[in-house]
Amino acid sequence: MTAERKYLPVLAAILAVLLLVAPPAKADDQDSNVEDFFGAYVGDAVIEGTMQFRDIIVSIEPIRNGFSIYTSTVIRTGPKRATRDVKWRAETQSFVQTDVPHVYQPMVRKSMFAEKRDPDLMAGDTLAWASIRDHTLGVYAMNVLEDGHYELRVFERTLTDIGMDISFVRYNDGIPVRKLKGKLARTKADVDNN
Amino acid sequence: MFRWKWIDLRVRALVWATLFMVAAPAAADTLPEEFLGKFRGSVTGNVGEVEGDFNMVSSIRRGGFTVAWSPNNSAGFEASDQKNVFHARSRGRLLEGVPAFWARLADGKLLVYSMQIDSHGGYDIYTFIYIPAADGLDMTIRHLRSGSEPLEASARLKRYDR
Structure with a gap:
């Protein structure tokens, strides 16, 4: 028996122990x-190439089988909010898990008369879904318009050290026509209550 | 006598015009001749799954047309309610990754679309734009995919069926 063969079982045992002891892959x-x-999360964003600023509050919460995203957006055209042309909108989107891992579909109110059917892009339905890829939560909405060209809206929220980066792009037939980028910080609960 | 002759001519012209309008199709239900046939060329660089040699074969079928293209795609398109817009029969289950195809004619171009949700829930959309050229078609491919910048490539496809 050669020296290499003699030590093979020992090497195999050491490797096996190392594999068992080795820490799992980093969360990152x-x-x-x-x-x-x-x-x-709170923060701000700007539409690329414009002076249109957004003050944004995002709250992401669990719901049964999924999550909801509340977004409050203050739309201003200058550094100050308290101006005559300031606008505000708020919306909540809810998504529930699908059979595909990490893919979510919009939650729809259940009706005993409604027949469950997939959205049909060609019939003018909006195809909306959400997914998690790496550290990004993406919310997507797509339409094929009457003349056959398509619109895709991509809203991505990526976790960062302080909170999340947000990005919105609207594509018209594959060409980006509107881009928004911003940074939000994760908030802590105000326990002082004063 | 002279007057009646002119009225007769006017009526005849009106009848012909009416017949022509009725006979003309309201919407194209298939492809113009210049897009039909066999075409091949080479794509410089790679756009998603499309790289190098590229083939496009199209033919008429009842109520529409079929298109097959590299590397291994094909779809049958049917005329829709909208003029110059063609749909592939929907197979549903888009969220499970089943692709959707459609096409349209605009400004003398044929645009063929394929859209798929990938296994990570991202979007993956190709647009193939074909423009008639002297010896075939000029093609531009646009690729839009989650996590990547939009990509574009082009190629001259030569007709090889004549």
């Missing part, structure tokens, strides 16, 4: 879970 190497996004 894995896709985030939806729970990682739960929380409230």
Whole structure:
């Protein structure tokens, strides 16, 4: 028996022990879970190439089988909010898990008379869904318009050290026509209450 | 006598015009001749799954047309309610990754679309734009995919069926 053969079982045993003891891959190497996004965030954003600013509050919360995203947006055209042309809108979107891992579909109110059917892009339906890829929660909405060209709206929220980066792009037949980028910080609960 | 002759001519012209309008199709239900046939060329660089040699074969079928293209795609398109817009029969289940195809004619171009949600829930959309050229078609491919910048490539496709 050669020296190499003699030590092979020992080497194999050491390797096996090392594999068992080795720590799991870093969290950074894995896709985030939806729970990682739960929380409230505040920050601002700007539409690229314009002076249109947005003050944004986002709250992501768990719901049964999924999550909801509340977004409050103050639309201003200058550094100050308290101007005559300031606008505000708020919306909540809710998504529930599909059979595909990390893919969510819009929650629809259940009706005993409604027949469950997939959205039909060609019939003018909006195809909306959400997914988690790496550390990004993406919300997507797509339409094929009457003349056959398509619109795609991509809203992505990526976890960062302080909170999340947000990005919105609207594509018209594959060409980006509107881009918004911003940074939000994860908030802490105000326990002082004063 | 002279007057009646002119009225007769006017009526005849009106009848012909009416017949022509009725006979003309309201919307194209298939492809113009210049897009039909076999075409091949080479794409410089790569756009998603499209790289190098590229083939496009199109033919008429009842109520529409079929298109097959590299590397391994094909779809049958039917005229829709909208003029110059063609739909592939929907197979649903888009969220499970089943692709959707459609096409349209605009400004002398044929645009063929394929859209798919990938296994990570991202979007993956190709637009193939074909423009008639002297010896075939000029093609531009646009690729839009989650997590990537939009890509574009082009190629001259030569007709090889004549």
